[in-house]
Amino acid sequence: MHEASYLEAYKHCRLCPNLCSVDRTRGQVGICGESAYMRIAWAGLHRGEEPPVTGRYGSGTIFFSGCPLHCAYCQNCQISAQVDISTVTTVTVKQLAQLMLDLQQMKAANINIVTGTHFIPSIAEAILLARRTGLNIPIVWNSSGYEEVQALEMIDSLIDLYLIDVKTLDTRVAARFCGTKHYVDSILPVMTWLFKAKPNTYVNDAGELYGILIRHLLFPGTLEATKEVLVWFARYAKQHAWLSLMVQFVPPKKEPSMETIRIDEYQILLDLLESLEIDDGFVQELADNIPWIPDFTRDNPFPADFADPLASFLALRKVSADNRAGERLPFEN
Numbered sequence: 001m002h003e004a005s006y007l008e009a010y011k012h013c014r015l016c017p018n019l020c021s022v023d024r025t026r027g028q029v030g031i032c033g034e035s036a037y038m039r040i041a042w043a044g045l046h047r048g049e050e051p052p053v054t055g056r057y058g059s060g061t062i063f064f065s066g067c068p069l070h071c072a073y074c075q076n077c078q079i080s081a082q083v084d085i086s087t088v089t090t091v092t093v094k095q096l097a098q099l100m101l102d103l104q105q106m107k108a109a110n111i112n113i114v115t116g117t118h119f120i121p122s123i124a125e126a127i128l129l130a131r132r133t134g135l136n137i138p139i140v141w142n143s144s145g146y147e148e149v150q151a152l153e154m155i156d157s158l159i160d161l162y163l164i165d166v167k168t169l170d171t172r173v174a175a176r177f178c179g180t181k182h183y184v185d186s187i188l189p190v191m192t193w194l195f196k197a198k199p200n201t202y203v204n205d206a207g208e209l210y211g212i213l214i215r216h217l218l219f220p221g222t223l224e225a226t227k228e229v230l231v232w233f234a235r236y237a238k239q240h241a242w243l244s245l246m247v248q249f250v251p252p253k254k255e256p257s258m259e260t261i262r263i264d265e266y267q268i269l270l271d272l273l274e275s276l277e278i279d280d281g282f283v284q285e286l287a288d289n290i291p292w293i294p295d296f297t298r299d300n301p302f303p304a305d306f307a308d309p310l311a312s313f314l315a316l317r318k319v320s321a322d323n324r325a326g327e328r329l330p331f332e333n
């Protein structure tokens with residue numbers, strides 16, 4: 001992709017289902033809250049993903065600032081909505097490519113792009129640049145699933161594994177937990193397209209997962225909606241994708257009394273997985289419930305056992321904090 005063409009996508013931005021049509025190159029922002037300045041919140045090794053994604057030393061995770069979806073329960077709201085300026089660092093395409101190479105040098109199992117939907121053109125350019133200069137580990141697209149197929153088509157050839165949510169297929173649950181009932185309208189076309197783009201999911205000889213790993217998190221009091229997702233998965237997805245069923249719901253600060261899963265509900269889900277013959281994937285243990293919320297104002301937002309920050313990212317972050325006025329557009333070197 002050439003500079004002019006990837007910038008074009010920001011000029012009348014329709015990169016996600018919000019279809020804001022704003023000119024982000026002029027500093028306008030849509031629902032994602034981000035202009036064409038590419039901003040990241042953290043880069044480093046993260047060991048909290050599913051085993052083949054975490055690998056031996058950790059997944060080379062890059063968290064982007066902003067989000068097209070504003071979920072009521074978001075654990076990353078510090079960087080996804082009403083972004084705290086102290087948590088973000090503006091990077092150019094070249095700097096992002098270098099961070100990817102530095103993560104590889106740190107023995108990352110992969111490059112794990114977290115919530116990159118609204119920066120797809122710049123991220124694609126950075127991956128291409130990093131590949132040309134020695135990046136040889138897989139690329140993981142880690143997203144909410146609130147995507148526009150045409151935007152994903154811009155980056156699909158560069159993606160090895162989609163780590164993608166199917167949050168719900170129930171419009172009432174979507175309205176309550178995902179911030180928009182339209183989540184349901186967008187997720188099914190995305191999945192239909194993905195099953196054609198990546199028809200097979202497999203682990204290679206090196207233990208790397210390729211294809212599609214669908215994540216689903218049980219929301220409080222929505223067991224029936226989760227059953228609906230599992231039935232859908234068995235019918236349409238299991239021949240193409242693996243499943244990661246998560247039960248680690250962390251109540252948002254403003255609603256700390258939200259119920260988490262009961263043991264009888266957990267057993268119902270395990271029984272359903274068995275009866276639907278869903279075999280490939282992961283189910284979170286009840287005991288895995290670790291109630292932390294990342295703090296992106298810190299160099300390491302996660303517990304030390306789970307993550308190591310990338311030194312070159314921390315250096316960029318320091319320069320960014322010292323010189324916020326020096327922010328550059330993503331296409332500048």
Ligand code: SF4
Pocket residue numbers: 013014015016017018019020021022024029030031032033034067068117118
């Ligand atoms: S990426 Fe942002 S500006 Fe573009 S359509 Fe989505 S929410 Fe709107």
